[in-house]
Amino acid sequence: MVETRRTVVAKLDVDDSDATLLHKTVEEYLWAANYIVRDAWQDDYKPTSKTKLHERTYSAVRGETRLQANLVQSARNKAAEAIKGVVARWKNGKKSSQPHFTTPSVRYDKRSATFHEDYVSLSTVNGRVEAKYVLPPEGENPQTKYLRNDDYEVTGATLQYRDETDTFYLHIGTKADVEPEIPDEGDTEHSTVLGVDLGIEQIAVTSTGMFWNGAYLNHRRQEYERIRGNIQHTGTESAHRTIEQMGDRETRWVEDSLHRISKAIVQEAVAHGCSHIAFEDLIDIRDRMPGAKKFHAWAFRRLYDYTAYKAEAEEIATTQIDPAYTSQRCSQCGTTLRENRPSQAEFRCQQTVARSLLPQRATDGSE
Incomplete structure (x- = not known):
């Protein structure tokens, strides 16, 4: 569901x-x-x-x-x-x-x-x-x-x-x-779904090949954790207030980043004429994603909510589906294949590749 x-x-x-x-x-x-x-x-x-x-x-x-x-x-x-x-x-x-x-x-x-x-x-x-x-x-x-x-x-x-x-x-x-409605691979005439795959190294990857690197986000998160750990050792009331202030700054910074990503995702859907944005299912995502922490689950949920809110203004529906179908589905021709996503930062539609390998018809009148 x-x-x-x-x-x-x-x-x-x-x-x-x-x-x-x-x-x-x-x-x-x-x-x-x-x-x-x-x-x-x-x-x-x-x-x-x-x-x-x-x-x-x-x-x-x-x-x-x-x-x-x-x-x-x-x-x-x-x-x-x-x-x-x-x-x-x-x-x-x-x-x-x-x-x-x-x-x-x-x-x-x-x-x-x-x-x-x-x-x-x-x-x-x-x-x-x-x-x-x-x-x-x-x-x-x-x-x-x-x-x-x-x-x-x-x-x-x-x-x-x-x-x-x-x-x-x-x-x-x-x-x-x-129930998710995943079109058959042959039913491509009305394919208007933008898939969004989530990850730690690449926080979001769309089925159109756009991706947002999560390295800086993870680095900033680790830096905040390191500084908080050092301050906690003092145990003073002032240290406690400083940690709270740091938490507020961190949350604001992360939410600003997620707002920018969600806006770009919706813009990508609009640019490709998509009527739906499909995220991978967020339920138990920490169990499915090695290395994911509570922070990542929170960030993914925020990103989904921000995207859904912005997408509503464009009359675009937002759904969560089985992760096997999100970023592997070509938004242009509808082909859904694991081979479309050879790596998290790369998208190459196999249908398009196959067409490019077909013999080209001569344009000089010869056969």
């Missing part, structure tokens, strides 16, 4: 009074996210830790808005992700300015929203409102396949308002454990 995530868009039917509450909620939610960013921008070193941003801004946001606690946390998470993105671009030598949110939207989770079969209950600045889904008839559509399907679980949603139609929409995230 593999995990598949899909996003379903549902139009909401709300009356004028409920629409007013939702507009007010969107307004205060955006104010909260922008306030948190402005607070972070006061420092030369921009804080990206959700914990630190929470400590700095939670009380002020609760005092200045009518948002309930879960929506304040959601706004904080939105701000933290934007700040991390800017810091990551700076580290890559790219220009990036202070984020400012204007798109009328609110992220809901299962604490701030309750999802029912044909309607949703959403937290607002004044209690909750219930809004019915406006769905197409049951049939061959995403709403039927994912939202009306008991096999799929709702994970959360983003409320969006479209000014041109004066309508609220809910982008509902769903997930399910399903």
Whole structure:
């Protein structure tokens, strides 16, 4: 079984009074996210830790808005992700300015929203409102396949308002454990799967031949472990605080690296017209991968989650499948062979190689 995530868009039917509450909620939610960013921008070193941003801004946001606690946390998470993105671009030598949110939207989770079969209950600045889904008839559509399907679980949603139609929409995230659909080697006409293989030396390798070396990541990890070990010998309270600060810095650095890799993976899928990104199954990956530690399992899960989140925006599904099929499958012709991946840093489609060895037809009119 593999995990598949899909996003379903549902139009909401709300009356004028409920629409007013939702507009007010969107307004205060955006104010909260922008306030948190402005607070972070006061420092030369921009804080990206959700914990630190929470400590700095939670009380002020609760005092200045009518948002309930879960929506304040959601706004904080939105701000933290934007700040991390800017810091990551700076580290890559790219220009990036202070984020400012204007798109009328609110992220809901299962604490701030309750999802029912044909309607949703959403937290607002004044209690909750219930809004019915406006769905197409049951049939061959995403709403039927994912939202009306008991096999799929709702994970959360983003409320969006479209000014041109004066309508609220809910982008509902769903997930399910399903049997992997691996096309036959001969069924290549509609092959649109980007395979992602995971490893220690090469942290990620795609079926298009792109790879990201894990040597520097592993080196930095080992250096942090060595320094922590030396500091622990002192046993002082100051040493304990230093170790905690190092842990925060290490986590931020690793997450920034994983964000960049996940963005590149999604860009690779878009460039090749892929409708699915298939990671190898993460269950028991430490048992299957010699030398893998708890850190690697955590990093792989983070990379998968970041990729799935970014892929949703491009309407690309993300799944986990048997590792035998991920990076061995050619995204262009669909051929899935172990020989396609002679080494972790190399991909060579055997179907393409075979075609290149065929006698070429003469172009001068002779046979």
